[in-house]
Amino acid sequence: MREVGADRLKPRHRDTGQWRALVAERRQVYGREKLRRQIPRLMLSDGRAFYEGLGAQVDSEGAINGSPVSPGVVEGMVRVVLDPRNAQLALGEILVCPGTDPSWTPLFLAAGGLVMEVGGLMTHGSVVAREYGIPAVVGVNEATTRLKTGQRVRVDGTRGRIVVLPSTGSGSAVVMG
């Protein structure tokens, strides 16, 4: 019985190997691309690429600028999160991430403030930040690499500014307005 089956299925069985090879190749390409962190917002067909969001440079007062989307000022420890599935946020920490979608929303409950690399006034993360009254600055160029977990920052969601503060060792957030 097996011989008969093998005979009839020969060409298809070869195909099976090809499909699996294709899957393996695409999975490898995907895995490699997933490591890339800097993605151009805009490209021209001659190859020029534009990566920068807002506030690529620090301003004269040493602040990083972005788009203010949820008013208020908060100080707290930075927590850089790239994958919400295994992130634990201590109460009052500043959530710094590339971007959010609804699956991130539950993290907002503990966050004292929000900084995202992408986004605008009506982006998901901004809407939820306002909902929860969390100060938020978004569209901040390379925020997840310029800010480091454990740094102490002041996030001004009214003016769209982030200031890195001298470390004091205290982890609690102080909402000032």
Add this chain to the structure above:
Amino acid sequence: MTPSVTLSIDSPDATLANAGGKGVNLVKMARAGLPVPPGFIVATDAYRQFVAANDLQPFIVIALADTNSDDPVALETASAAIRGRFAAAPLPPDLSTAILDAYRALTTDDRSPVTDHLPVAVRSSATAEDLPDMSFAGQQDTFLNVVGDAALLKAVRDCWSSLWTARAIAYRARNGIDQASVALAVVVQAMVESEASGVLFTANPLTGRRGETVIDATLGLGEALVSGQVEPDQYVVDSVAGRIVERRLGAKALAIRGQAGGGTVTVENDAAGVQALPDGAILELARLGKRVERDLYDGAPQDIEWAWAGGRLYLLQARAITSLYPLPAGLAARPLHVLFSVNHMQGMLDPFTPLGQDFLIEAFLAIGRLAGKDFTAASQRDVLIAGGRIYADITPGLRHDLARRLVVRIPGVIEPGSEQALFSVLDDPDLQPDRSGLSPAALRTLARLASIVGRRAVLAMRDPVSQRDAVVRELDLFIANATRRAAATTTLAQRLALWQTLYDEFAFGLALKLLPLLVAGMMSFYQLRRLARRELGSDLLTLEIARGLPHNVTTEMDLTLWTVAQVIRDDPASAARFGAEDAAALAEDFRAGRLPLPAQVALTAFMDRYGMRGLAEIDLGRPRWREDPAHVIGVLQSYLGIDDPQQAPDVVFRRGARVAEAAIEELVQAMPSAAEAGLARLFASRMRALAGMRETPKFTIVRMMGVVRAMLLRSGEDLVVAGVLARPTTSSSFIWRSWRRWPRPGLMGSKFQPARSETGQSEKLETCQCVRLERTG
């Protein structure tokens, strides 16, 4: 001795695994007839034989066990221990014989100058590929002008040892590369005693321009330049026109040159006024570079080390410029096109899986049909893929003077960072508007759609609640219908057809009803901002008015999940389980229906409504919560840890709503006249009624994706049963597009029904055979 210990420089058998990256690239170039210095490759098998003969592997494993890759001192200690062993270990005699045989064959190679002891360059060639955004290049050693048998064998061993520098160990640890299985090849090539040498980039590495070749050149050997010791000349070549467009002469104050008898010497130069490479050679080199890029690497930009000696050019190494973001395949540089990142608009920077890409491109085709355009996935050039991310070609909109006014405003509303990027190219002379971008027919279609949306938006302003509730009911009906029809499908062909139908039903029917609600809500929001700015000098108050918005599906989801947490908290058995077990174990229990009844019921209800959501849900290829509930369960556990009643989502939400009511009153009070106060109140009520719908279109699409994905997964299971795929969930994300683009009757039809199907005796029989074949061999 096995022949695999050394490979010739043009060996057809060279692979990344046996020759390393540098070796395999050199072999590619040599086989294409490009000028590569003669040489050979000491294959990775030689490294493995050396390690095995000296029993080094157990020592490496022990030295690295418990070494924390973040601890530089521990890394240095482990590295020094391993490298000490390497230095003391002798080469097995048959290994050194094989290497020296190849060396002698090289000496008598008629392409190389005949001497007793041919000077060679010995370079490490790692098997780990360079990753995007980071490069492993230059992390292993190179030995120049190596002369004589003993010196060669020592250089080879030193190269092997460089696999274990602290930096290399740390790099592998950071990038998840298995330390135990790494191996290294070594490239041995006749030394080119170069008059000039350097690096060539087949695309401008600073701007990304693919039409420019940039050449850095210095005098003597290239190592002075690679290690950053000299300021080189820089030439920029327009590689399309074949013309040097820029020459900047560097100081070139140092030069490294080979010494008679072996080794190198660094000499001082007074060469600031000398062009290291003559014009003719510059142009020839640029052409060689483009040939490498085009013929060997499918046009992917390359970084090439080169040398110039006796009027001849040599290529010493080529590797991809990994820092350059890839362009979409088949995109010509001219006429200039502007590509805009859809990923940034979606707040998702991960690449899309192939299935996710297909879903969005097919969705775009449905929108095209709505606008009267009839194109296919193969013919459309408006939505392009680069590096797995999705880019929209917005050039037609920018080139048309009326459309441009609208197009330049959109990014600012959604993502100001993207607006900034767009503004930086608007002045480009190739992007100036005329009337060429959009045809009159396309404009008429757009005008027709705009008038439909506009009329319905006016209706929504007049009667927001009933308009909104009617649309929500219709959406629920659409999803219920789709689910029912999906359940009735049995073959892949039927499923792909239904997927297609759902797009059209959504785009032609529902999207045009949903959009006006958003337009009305957003317009009200912007009117409020305008009033607030005018009367109060700031629009901060309007952000307050946007708090605690009702009818936002994401907020509703969060509140539902909070309710589930309350159910668990109130049931002692459930609470105990959620307090004691980890999320993965609970997820397993949930799937098996083994949670305490209240938790099982509440979570099941949540999954029925929201289980099609998940991380990066806009990518159809990514798993949904109902496939992997651990994430949701982890969230529930964190909710159970909230004891401050003021932090509860429902309390926060109600507080937000009260703040919003107060802000509306404040804004209304600030208006100068009763009429304008009435207007502010009207806009505020419309915004509160409609702006929360902002999340509804995406949620509806995600619900539709849930139906499509569940359906495809059933076909995926069929194909696993048939032995075509290894796993239904993830494999299928990477493969459906092939079936979709090139339908294959054998796979699309009923043949791949699983054995449990009732569709026919002969099909069952064939499937059984298929399965048996897979299991037995």
